[in-house]
Amino acid sequence: MRGLVCFGTSGRGQCDVPHASVTGYRAYHSVACGHLHTCASTVTGQVVCFGDESFGQCAVPPHVRGISAMACGFGHTCVLDAQGQLHCFGDNLYGQCQMPIELASTTVVALAAGFRHSCAVTAQGALLCWGDNSRGQCSVPRSLDKVRRVAAGDFHTCAITADGKLHCFGSNDHGQCSVPSDVEHVIAVAAGSNFTVAFLYNGTAWSGGSWGHGQTELPEEIRPEAPLPEEPVESEFGEEEEEVEQEEREEEVDVSCEVHPTEEMPPVPTSPDGTETEVASEMQKRMTSTFGSLGESLVESLAADPTISSLISEAQESLVDPEEQATRKIKALLDKLAAAWEEAEAFAAQYVDRFRGMAAGCLHSCLLLSDGQFLVIGDDSANQCTLPEGLVPKVPVIDEADLPLGVLVHSKPKLLLPPEEVNPEGAEAPEDSQPG
Structure with a gap:
């Protein structure tokens, strides 16, 4: 049974989960929280929204079914169906529900909703944002491509690219967009009102922006370790060894020449006719x-x-013969690939898989670790950081799609080998390829 538990302030009913006898929904699959409303999808793909309805953000269109992802802003909601089509409804005063025409002919793979703006990532890795752009939160840099994940705060937006880099733009009045250059291999990001939290593949997290309510004060167990000072590189040879080696080189030159x-030199006598x-x-x-x-x-x-x-x-x-030359080059490339893979495997071995989920509210952050530990930090004025007694979060299996391309998981790449000979016409096909 997959139940749904909400806690914190519920002045608009945003924590009052509908009872199964009223809605008919019982097993929930995912949930998204806005400022004053909540939306949840069931295992059958239906959407239930509850809380503030003053902008129509809880009025789910009847034709929207088979939901794969959701995002809630201040007064609007966006949902992604199983076909990769995006639907937004609710407050549209700033155009946050008016989706770009480019999304009509492409598949969306990720979405986010900010205070008054929305963002979507296409299957081609393009990031599109629309709605309120008063602080540049919808001005996607032209150089930003191959986007995998996106998060939207009140007035800023953050995106993770395929190489594991984190890029943020928009309001930076609290430093929420100032990502250090050493923040790498990012696999998840969450954006609050004016802060950002990112989780790295090595089990640590980075946070930046407003900290007045403790929303960026990360627990010690997930803080990144301070880098060790670089040791001076010693010369390969000592002074005495260098002198000896120099003498040996000189001796070698003398002997060879x-x-x-x-x-x-004795005089060179010649014969009268000039011959030697x-x-x-x-x-x-x-x-x-x-x-x-x-x-x-x-x-x-x-x-x-x-x-x-x-x-x-x-x-x-x-x-060299062109065919032999090509064979040599292919072998050299395969050798380089094998060596690079071994080096990358050794690099990835130092990382620990500790992350399972992340979310951010206006003034608090929530992180779920692989051991089932639920870390909630920040403003607790409405008990939004006080876990209900007996709550045991379900720990999902991490998806390889959430990992940067540069991070290796468990499988080796398929080498480009010469194609096998095609069976001549009339030859029997292998048993496993026969139609059933």
């Missing part, structure tokens, strides 16, 4: 040997230079 400037004698021939052989060694040494030093070695490599590749 076989040049002795102080040695007296046997001594001259022997000298020529010696010079050839010496300059040959010098040439080999020069080639070795040039080959050690990255630029020269790259040119040599390109020249060698140009002489």
Whole structure:
């Protein structure tokens, strides 16, 4: 049985969950809270809204069924149906229910409702916001793309992109949009009236903005650890080792070149007709040997230079058969991919999966951890942070779609391997591909 429990102020009935005998609804699937009203969806996809109805924010259109997501603002409500179509109703004074025409021909995957504005994320990763834009809360930066999640405060908006970065825009009078550069791998964000809370994949959280009611004072167990000071990088060799190595290099050069400037060279006798004698021939052989060694040494030093070695490599590749060259490149790429994957797995292993849910009200925040711990912080003047006795939250399984693309979960990627041979016409298909 999936019941619904609401607590806090209920001056407009926003915490008075309808009784099953009145509504006929019993098992709830999800819930969204506005300023003065609440909406919940049942496991059958129906929507129940209760609380303040002065703007029609609880008047769910009869044709709206099969709900997959909801968002509640001050006087309006937006719901997303199973087909990815968005429906908004209630207060439309600032156009917060007047959806952009672009949404008519695309699928919506995420939505948010602020005080007097609304936002939606399309299946292509585009973020659209409409309604009150008095503080820039609907001015989506042009550079913002590949959006995965969105949250809306009273006068600011925050979005998580596919790389796990958090971007906020709109009112920043309390620092609610000042996201530090080291906040990475964000998987969830919630926006209150003038503050922001984000949960990171490593089990910690970041908060910014107004803190007067304790709504951003994160519990110690989810605060990020202070970064350790960087240790100075020591030289690979000590001074004595460097001197010894330098001497060894000099000795190697002397031996390879076989040049002795102080040695007296015997005169080169010639015959009357100007031809070289046997001594001259022997000298020529010696010079050839010496300059040959010098040439080999020069080639070795040039080959050690990255630029020269790259040119040599390109020249060698140009002489290789194109098919063999392509095979080599594919193998090199696969080797790099395997190495990168191992490095990424080691990086992801240090993270701990601790998060399951997050929400924010005007002056308080709620966080649900994977161990079932329910953290509620902030203003408790109406008991909105006092959990009812015996409340045990259900901990869902985290969805891989909530993770940034750079964070690895449990499965390895599919390598691009050469396609298998297609069965010739008339050949029998494998048993598992036969029609049932």
